[in-house]
Amino acid sequence: MRSRINYILAISIIILNILTLSANIYIIKKGFSPLEGGFNFSIMLMISNTFIIPAVATFFKNLSYKFIILLLNILGMFIAVLGIFLAFMMITIQC
Helix, strand or coil, rough: CCHHHHHHHHHHHHHHHHHHHHHHHHHHHHHHHHHCCCHHHHHHHHHHHCHHHHHHHHHCCCCCCCHHHHHHHHHHHHHHHHHHHHHHHHHHHCC
């Protein structure tokens, strides 16, 4: 059961991080100034993208049943959803 939840979390983290990575590239390409919060959001999105490592590690047989990977995937899911929210805020709300 733990392995199934871990795989579901890992796949959703990978999908959300692909969206976050594309938003991060958009923010960097647009060149938002630090006063607009562009680089601050970019750093937060990069932190969100680091949780793709335990998500990919889930697909190795010897790591898929580890409890620490499950905890990292739960934390990564929370951070990825927060990252998508921040990316949406940064792209759509213009100050």
